[in-house]
Amino acid sequence: xxxxxxxxxxxxxxxxxxxxxxxxxxxxxxxxxxxxxxxxxxxxxxxxxxxxxxxxxxxxxxxxxxxxxxxxxxxxxxxxxxxxxxxxxxxxxxxxxxxxxxxxxxxxxxx
Amino acid sequence: xxxxxxxxxxxxxxxxxxxxxxxxxxxxxxxxxxxxxxxxxxxxxxxxxxxxxxxxxxxxxxxxxxxxxxxxxxxxxxxxxxxxxxxxxx
Numbered sequence: 001x002x003x004x005x006x007x008x009x010x011x012x013x014x015x016x017x018x019x020x021x022x023x024x025x026x027x028x029x030x031x032x033x034x035x036x037x038x039x040x041x042x043x044x045x046x047x048x049x050x051x052x053x054x055x056x057x058x059x060x061x062x063x064x065x066x067x068x069x070x071x072x073x074x075x076x077x078x079x080x081x082x083x084x085x086x087x088x089x090x091x092x093x094x095x096x097x098x099x100x101x102x103x104x105x106x107x108x109x110x111x
Numbered sequence: 112x113x114x115x116x117x118x119x120x121x122x123x124x125x126x127x128x129x130x131x132x133x134x135x136x137x138x139x140x141x142x143x144x145x146x147x148x149x150x151x152x153x154x155x156x157x158x159x160x161x162x163x164x165x166x167x168x169x170x171x172x173x174x175x176x177x178x179x180x181x182x183x184x185x186x187x188x189x190x191x192x193x194x195x196x197x198x199x200x201x
Contacts, residue, residue, distance in 0.1 A: 007198060048199035049170070058199070089197055091156070102157040 001036075001066050003093045006075060009052075009086040010059040012045070022084060023061055029074050035067030038096065043103040052086050060103070064096055144181040146188070154187050156194035159201065166192060166201060 010022055023040070030037050043060035052058070065071075072090065079088040146154060152161050165173050165180070165188055172192055175185040195201045 009198065046200075049196075049201050050199060052199055060198075087198060089194060091194065100153075102155075102159065 001068055003038075003064070003066050003096045004072065005091045005093060005096070006063045006065070006088065008061045008063075008079060008088050010061065011084055011086060012055055012057045012059070014059070014084060018084065019059060022082075026061075026063060026075065026078070029078060030063065030065050030067060030071055033067070033071040033074055035065050035071040037063065037065045039064040039098050041101060041103070046103070055086060058086055064098060142179040144179060144184060146184040147181050154184065154191050156191045156198070156200070159195060162188070162192050162195055162201060170196070170201060 006026075008022070008026065010019060014022075023042075027037060027040065041062040041064075043062060045057055046060055047057045048055070076088070076090065079085055146152065152158065154161070156162070165178055167173055172189055175182065180188060192201060
């Protein structure tokens, strides 16, 4: 078992129940395949530096979890197939720091 | 007994105290790495504010000879900047 971070970029024109469904779907994938979900962060709507598939903005969802190989395979396979996602990235870590949140200030300003 | 601090005596204290006019002064190039040492900022692909400092206007990674980042940290910087580029943060 080792620690991982997984970030998803969803399309801009999705409604809020659809976004919640996406968030739930990947939570269930982690928990169903014997993984430990540690934290979920919603970074909210952020603008890209460049256009990605003719989109200027996207919703960011960030997962921190502890899991083995088979959950990683499931998550990567699902996020490639998924049509509502633009991009995804998984990073392996020896230690996770759950305290610092780099995108928290941006959300509060918008509200 | 007081020990003499050899480190500080090595360099000439006065920049005008040189042998020849064309000799380059040491103090100009002795810049410390800003990313190593105690209380250094964490290099991470989520820390976009820090990564922006080490990227040019056209989104190229700055060479360490300009930014004076140490070799070990420069390797980490490049990998984190590339991750941030995948997510469209930089």
